Amino acid sequence: MSPSATSDSQANNGAASTTLPAAAPPSSTTPEFLNTQPGPDHDWKVSLRNKVVAITGANRGIGLGIAEVCLANDAKVVYSLDLFEPGEEFQAVQKANPKRIQYLRCDVTSEESVTSAIDAIIAKEGAIHGLVANAGMTKHQPALDFSRAQLEQLFNLNVFGAYFCATTVAKRFIELGIKGSIVFTASMTSYRPNRAAPSAPYGATKGAVRNMTHTLAMEWAKHGIRVNSISPGFVKTAMTYFVDQAPDWNLKMQYYGGMPRLADPKELGGAYVYLLSDGASYTTGIDIPVAGIVGAW
DSSP states (O other): OOOHHHHHHHHTTTTTOOOOOOOOOOOTTSOOOOOOOTTOOOOOOOOBBBBBBEEETSHHHHHHHHHHHHHTTTTEEEEEESSSSSOOOHHHHHHHHHTTEEEOOOOOOOOHHHHHHHHHHHHHHHHHOOEEEEOOOOOOOOOGGGGGHHHHHIIIIIIIIIHHHHHHHHHHHHHHOOOOOEEOOOGGTTTTTSSOOOHHHHHHHHHHHHHHHHHHHHHHHHTTTTEEEEOOOOOOSTTTTTTTGTTTHHHHHHOOOSOOSOOOOOGGHHHHHHHHSGGGGGGGGGEEEEEETTTTT
């Protein structure tokens, strides 16, 4: 109903007539938002069809598990950006998915290295649609035993590396007009201490990543860029092989509650696929704990 129609209706009902103020002209500083809403012909199946996805640290562990699930959900091609040469696990996935999973050497602690890798993907594929900032490390020991060098190593990789990846790909999304998706790998330790394998600095780095998710999502929404994170619980990787071998494992699981086991890395993949897909077009600035409830709250 128009303002004039509203005033006429009020007058006919004996109510006082009011005149609504004219809408202010758009300010030149008002941001132009790139709408993420899918078009009328959008296929609402959660899929990564035709999407080019880069995953840091995907030569093994959680990153490789995410890559496998992305491929199972029709990603056009997945690139692993990793500092180390691929091992047998990666090669097996590559053999099962010819030409659909590639490796690029990348040091995420170097902004120049990240830029070079992202630009190489765009040069070859013509676009990039999603990035998972997954590369990271941990070190479990009492807080009083950490040296400054150990702290800097953790923060350089887990925080600065994630930041360089996100900002680099965001610049390319904006330049190419791509409504891209960025997903950080955070951790259950960003919510609460990990009694099974405590590390105050590691938890601090993942808390920083989860907080950064919210701010970047706010800043980049106008560009149609979505930014989210996943907080895994205990996942069976080369970094956590010892966790369920501890003599007090069962006691710790009674304390935590939830599922008393380590996850297969591929069990995390569905959450990443959702956030990378157009099915999550209105989902940004959130963290999804995938932790079997263990340590998530």
